[in-house]
Amino acid sequence: MTDLLQVTESGLYCPAGDFYVDPWRRVPRAVITHAHADHARPGCGRYLCAAPGKLVLRTRIGAASPIDTLRTGESLSINGVRVSLHPAGHLLGSAQVRLEHAGVTWVVSGDYKLQADPTCAGFEPVACDVFVTESTFGLPVYRWQDPAVIAAEIDGWWRANRDAGRTSVLLAYSLGKAQRLAALVDPSIGPIVAHGAVMKMVEAYRASGVRLPPIDRVPPRARRVGDGRALVIAPPSVLGGSWLKLFGASSVAMASGWMLLRGVRRRRGFDRGFVVSDHADFPGLLAAVEATRARRVLVTHGFSDVLARVLRERGLDASVLPTQFVGEAAPDAADPEEDGGGDDDAPGGRGDDVGAAAAPAAEVQAP
């Protein structure tokens, strides 16, 4: 029996339904798990995404192509394949794609996290026969703390900076992480200011009905901003440019799961690193896999070979799905998945297609 999904040059393809999931080339019909740049490329004929993510996706791909949506609980038949979308908890409108055909059910997780996030619906496990999972943080050293603990750390840092008259610059991916952080921090400490790339997505979130605290845009031609009290949320691409000089004395922190490692923190030279991720940690990945009750698991995007081996040792039929999603998790890679587009208006910012031209990943199983 042929698989319901296959890896092709254009991406993950469903031959029975003649459509792609998160294609990396322009294809006639694309089902999108979420709007990050390496999952949602512009230029496809027609898109399908979860209803809450429509505006965000529209902001990313432009006005040209039609976007169909499905609400949770709704399904659609595409050439006989039943397609439904289920919350993945990664960011607003992120979805797991459930496919059912000839009595077999597949679920493609996209990117997901199990932690609560005030800006999007939480991850819902979906029973299936075959589960395609991400593995960005698929090593047991990655275990997240309660987001409330991290929020308190960020607040403490912001408060101390404010009292010392230093602007707090928090670097985070402009779509998803930035909005989640804005919703997590305590807005009574001071004003929240956002970089243009972040602001564009803040507006898309608000238009989609997500409540966020008041956030000011950094004026386009400002020479000096704020008096050292503000929390500035900006994409990492502002590093090394002149944009940060707008704020005078500042403390620069990065919010990312990779900040867990001391070596990465030191190498990147941030004043602070906050360990907060929109991906599942290692126990989260294992819990998600178990909750699907899938017998067969295909692992992609990250420490695929490691997670696949762990799952095999737990008695599952698990293997690596070679995809073009950047090959592998790398703390320093210009990760298009997280650091996606929308940063084009940032000084020294990168375009949407960062890493898109990367050679096909040679994911090789550990011997």
Next chain:
Amino acid sequence: MKRFTDLYWRLDACTGTTDKVAALREYFASAPPDDAACALAVLCGARQLRAVSTGQLRHWAAEVTGHQPWLVEESYAHVGDLAETLALLLPDRVPAEDGTDNAAEGLAAVVQRTIRDLRHESDDRKREVVTAVWRRLGARERIVWHKLLTGGCRVGVSRTLVARALAELAGVDPAVMAHRLMGDAATDGAGFSQLLAREPTAADARRPYPFFLAAALESGDVAAVSAALGDVALWQAEWKWDGMRAQLVRRGDDVTLWSRGEELVNEAFPEVVQAARGLPPGTVLDGELLAVRDGRLLGFAALSKRSGRRRVPRKILAEIPCLFVAYDLLEAGGSDLRDRPLAERRRLLEELLPNSFADVLAGGDAARTAADRPHLSPLVSAVSWTDLAAQRAEARHRGVEGLMLKRLAGAYGTGRTRGEWWKWKIEPLEIDAVMLYAQAGHGRRAGLHSDYTLGVWHEGELVTVAKAYSGLSDAEIVEVDRIVRATTLEKHGPVRICRPTLVFQLAFEGVSHSTRHKSKLAVRFPRIVRWRRDKEPAEAGTLDDLKRMIDSGGC
């Protein structure tokens, strides 16, 4: 333990030297003397005792976490720091029922209980103690404790900064404190209190002076060297021997021989210590330990068989005889000469040491056995920079690394003060080599593939010749890391075998025969000079190119 942990992470977080000195000063001002002495030894990089092996720690961590050993290894390969890997893998801290808190235990007590006392215990007992401490420490403390436990606790501060902090605390000059920190400084609380004394102490008598270090001349070009250094007559030139830097202290009835790592190495070089007894008391020499037999230099590899030993077997003593070649006089008649100009120090040194090392090399053993004193480092005379450059160009045949240039009017400085002492090394040998394997680095380069095994062509195949860790910029390493991941053919634990696509220009000091690499050759001190983006792997060098370098004296 908590106070030291806080210091460790505070030093880790701050980048400016003023902040680091402040952190150190506050720590030393508040820590109990026993803890302070213990911390000082760690900060100064003193050799640390080990109670458990890293293998045991990994094994026990796998048992405690229930992870397979391979998964612990994968984690380590990614994190690049074993202490941190284990701290992250282990389950969260469980507070003790009786309220005892390991973090509250003083550093000296922790080191005593979990390292010194534990060394002679059974493995079962070690496991019991280690796993018990794990349950009681948070991740931050665990990392620091693991580093102490495995004897690899290095903190990102130089000894100069430690000396500055202690000098501020004691109210003495930083140079005085730097001197006090030499050798086996404070080993306990009483020693630490003495260190902070305002007046000179008895312990000062054995101590060596801080070593003055030379900076490397960036350019080998005669015009550039001449422009930077001025008239050649202002400079003293000597060969840069491939030996082991050392300081010979002859005071009272004592002779002490100190390595640059400030370890006492008397036992490893008994004949050198014996020969120094002929020196008048109150003499301190700076120089180089060299292995020489029958007028021939035996090279650094031979010398390493002597150094680091507590007792040297008679056979090795006979096979690898060593001597001390002195190039500076730091103290004579008990007075510190370091502020006097080199020309004067050199004149006094020549008066003190009648035997030149040049005679040893020229005349075989006769000159050597006659020596009851260390040997004098011969000068290299030159009428011009061009003349000197010509002598340097031939230096590879002499078995030296190049030239040392010292300003005749200069004082003996401390640390690496630029401008007075220069090393003008021989131009390295070079070859274009292809990256074949990559491995993730450690510390700042944790998780980044920054260690490369390189190969050259031989009969249509690429054979490995060197492993190189340095030479690329941080940005280039990130870029190479991405290429490594994209071109991986196989993974063997932390090592990735890559499709050959990258060519690096490799510099090295010499080529010799070896069994370590497939090529049967090894290059000395290999490092990457630059990334040859303009070259395809097919254009890289060959094994025959390297063999020719041996033939032309490159060994």
